[in-house]
Amino acid sequence: AELVEQMMDxxxxxxxxxxxxxxxxxxxxxWVPYDILTKSLVLGMQIVGDDFRDGxxxxxxxxxxxxxxxxxxxxxxxxxxxxxxxxxxKMVIGTVKGDxxxxxxxxxxxxxxxxxxxxxxxxxxxxxxxxINTAINEGCDIIGMSALLTTTMPYMKVVIDQLKEMGKRDxxxxxxxxxxxxxxxxxxxxxxxxCDDAAIAVETAKSFML
Ligand code: B1M
Numbered sequence: 001a002e003l004v005e006q007m008m009d010x011x012x013x014x015x016x017x018x019x020x021x022x023x024x025x026x027x028x029x030x031w032v033p034y035d036i037l038t039k040s041l042v043l044g045m046q047i048v049g050d051d052f053r054d055g056x057x058x059x060x061x062x063x064x065x066x067x068x069x070x071x072x073x074x075x076x077x078x079x080x081x082x083x084x085x086x087x088x089x090k091m092v093i094g095t096v097k098g099d100x101x102x103x104x105x106x107x108x109x110x111x112x113x114x115x116x117x118x119x120x121x122x123x124x125x126x127x128x129x130x131x132i133n134t135a136i137n138e139g140c141d142i143i144g145m146s147a148l149l150t151t152t153m154p155y156m157k158v159v160i161d162q163l164k165e166m167g168k169r170d171x172x173x174x175x176x177x178x179x180x181x182x183x184x185x186x187x188x189x190x191x192x193x194x195c196d197d198a199a200i201a202v203e204t205a206k207s208f209m210l
Pocket of ligand 1: 143
């Protein structure tokens with residue numbers, strides 16, 4: 001517990017080396033990778049987010065915290081991804097146009113891969129064409145979109161509307177997520193489901209593939 005508190009402080013201070021070391025120690029202690037993620041890194045990032053909102057932290061500090069978190073995630077990724085599970089389906093995922101937040105999206109991609117989904121990660125700042133062309137050309141089952149800004153989340157509807165115009169809406173399961181969204185929003189824009197976190201994204205995707 002002391003180490004986890006130290007990790008929250010280190011994440012706040014953007015100390016990547018310390019975070020990486022602590023993740024290694026928790027693994028040695030037998031922690032499950034997903035618990036390390038949710039009970040230290042994600043919680044720590046929430047504190048960073050609160051102080052960012054309140055004007056105590058600024059972009060450079062938050063960026064360093066994000067880089068420290070990514071360092072920890074890189075260590076956990078092979079552990080979350082190696083399951084040898086049979087392939088469940090194929091998903092294209094990305095953060096929508098105008099939005100460069102990618103930590104949550106990366107986490108969802110990792111967990112989905114770990115659950116046996118094949119993932120095509122488009123990265124950040126994606127126009128509708130990127131999702132749609134990839135889904136068509138790569139034969140995806142699922143389109144996953146992430147948005148962290150109230151100003152970018154409406155773009156998800158643009159993508160869904162474009163699919164509708166092309167007569168292709170029913171060819172794909174559309175899943176959306178990101179901190180400012182909620183179920184109501186997901187329903188309103190015509191997504192198949194809103195996913196509150198990465199674990200729920202996996203469960204939701206699986207339920208649609210059955
Ligand atoms: Co930004 N930022 N940021 N930021 N940032 C937020 C989102 C904000 C809430 C902070 C705040 O004010 N409290 C605020 C948005 C306010 C609003 O829209 N109302 C904000 C702002 C304002 C901004 C800028 C505009 C700041 C500025 O420049 N003045 C700017 C925007 C740039 C842009 O995108 N155009 C900006 C920039 C940045 C950094 C670059 C510094 C950095 C991003 C680094 C990176 O991602 N590589 C950053 C960060 C780190 C944050 C906070 C602190 C943390 C986000 C995060 O990584 N969380 C964030 C505060 C917060 O969210 N509390 C904030 C951890 C992550 C694991 O959670 O992303 O929610 P999350 O993902 C979860 C679920 O949401 C879900 O599963 C994940 C795992 O459980 N999920 C999905 C997410 N995507 C999914 C997709 C799915 C399914 C589930 O598809 C199927």
